[in-house]
Amino acid sequence: MFKKLASWDSIIILLTVLVLIVASVVVDNFGTSRNFTFMVLDLMPIILVALPMTFIIITGEIDLSVASVLGLTSSLMGWLWNHDMAIQTIIPLCIVIGAVAGALNGFLITGLGLPSLAVTIGTLALYRGLAFVVLGDSAVADFPFNFTGWVTGTLGDGSIPNVLIPIIAMAVVFGVILHATPVGRALYAIGANAQAAHFSGIRVARTKLWLYVVSGAVSGLVGVLWTLRYSSARADNGAGLELAVVAAVLLGGVSIFGGKGSLPGVLAGVVLLTALQNALRLEDVSGQALNIVTGALLVLSVLLPNIVTTVRGNWQRRRLRQSAAQ
């Protein structure tokens, strides 16, 4: 029980709750429903992309191309809309294109055995480049209001933003898969030791391939939502989001080496980052200053557990030595 409480993801969940409470007491307008809506809209892209990213990092891989897939689908959405395609066709098409982009990542990584870090740095440049090829530096803005309005709108009386529904639904689905199904256990097994997982009958390559497909599809969906939220399709939409997502996932206690981490921790990590940013902005602190906090939290999220382990190890050794001396 004590060990469980002391783990990083429970610390981060406590910290998140603490920040939310303190911010709503101390910061004016933080607790208003208007601000809540803005906060949910701000954390939407990070939290959605973080779900498949958590799975991928738990298997010991990484996907840095997510923000570029987002940009590519946003660009394509604008281009297709300009070419008079119906929005009902465009949206599923964009998600499929995202999945195809993810499948290419997955094929290069699992089919050819290339390192995921290098592959997705490559496709980060490739997909963002293609986004610019599609739309150049122009923007498409005239999306139908019933779609853009839904994304920024709220349910009924106006305190719950619409996008919270897909966010919660997807978080629950990913959470159940990770923590309550054989697939989820397989992901941890792959991350802990891919070879051992392979010999115990887990289809390692196929699982990883599917993870990249899902990651691409979700990034495509987020590209659509992003475009509708700002009602602006641009090639540079979401640039740099991959860093925020990876930071949030690691902050949530997922090990970059794979095999460790939990979805509640990740969700807390995302909420913590977004809430801090939101509160500091309300206090007129520049968003860039928050970069220092984000970066420091990211490093500390790995550093502190390491220090605790080292100290505990030393302490145990000393006790062993003492009992041996007796």
Add this chain to the structure above:
Amino acid sequence: MTPLALQKPRKPTMNLLKTRELGILLALALLVLYTTINNPRFLSGQSIRDNLLNTAILAVMATGQAIVVITRNIDLSVGSVLGISAWTAATMMSDHQGLPMIVAILVGLAVGAVAGLLNGVLVRYGKVPALVVTLGTLYIYRGITYQWAGGSQVNADKLPAHFLNFANDSLLGIPWLVLIALLVVGGATLVMRNYRVGRELYAMGSSPQAAELAGIKVARNLLGAFVLSGALAGLAGVLFAARFGTVDASAGTGYELNVVAAVVVGGVAVFGGSGTVWGAGLGALLLTVISSALAVLDINQFWQQAIVGALIILAICADRLVAVRIARSLRKRDAHV
């Protein structure tokens, strides 16, 4: 194991590594040839000069990155280190107009070295993976620069003339910027190839555990690699400020991608232990020439990033092919023994 058996495996590796850099040279030659046929001005003195000047900053950073990647680490903070160093140098030179260029360079190196030292200490003694550390310090160093600079910027008219001229002045017809880049790439290549510490860095990248067991001073070398990468990014910051004249807090944002791209395209494997510094320098040159060739060929500039991405993937596919072939040939030979 006879000496002969020990000697044998080295030969194909050396040959293949040679072809790796030759491949980049070949691609470069073809690209230049094709572009020049389409537009002869591409090979004019001014165009070559521009290309080399544009390569210089990237090549300096790629040198440090290559060494870090060879040790099986990565330094994503270089763009932010460039930013903080460029801002430091620019504000210092605009406040103290009389300071000689060498002071700016030394200050840039020092700022970068401190930033790199922090990275190295966290990686080695904090046991935090380099990817996480440098992703964190990418944010931290950039945040510090923004805190310091706010929304302000240093313009060229506030900077002393000798500082700005440095980017255009030359020695024996070769611009200073290019000379510095050649010196850095050449020196690092030599050290990595022929000196003990260089070989130790390769050994660390091939197998970190074996290197430690073999008595290599892993901690010292690792810190050295990160300090060097930081210092070179700091130097690049000063060169950036001198070349562009206008500096704000966003200088060098996203450069880490170009630097890693240059290193990977140049044949340094992300799993460490192989590749050369001059290969990374060639990678930097290739990326720069591609972007200027696109402009000359009147191809949509927007294609540039997509081509860079495709090149990275092509490069790692090529590396994989070579690695598989080596593994197969080694296995075959072992089977005969």
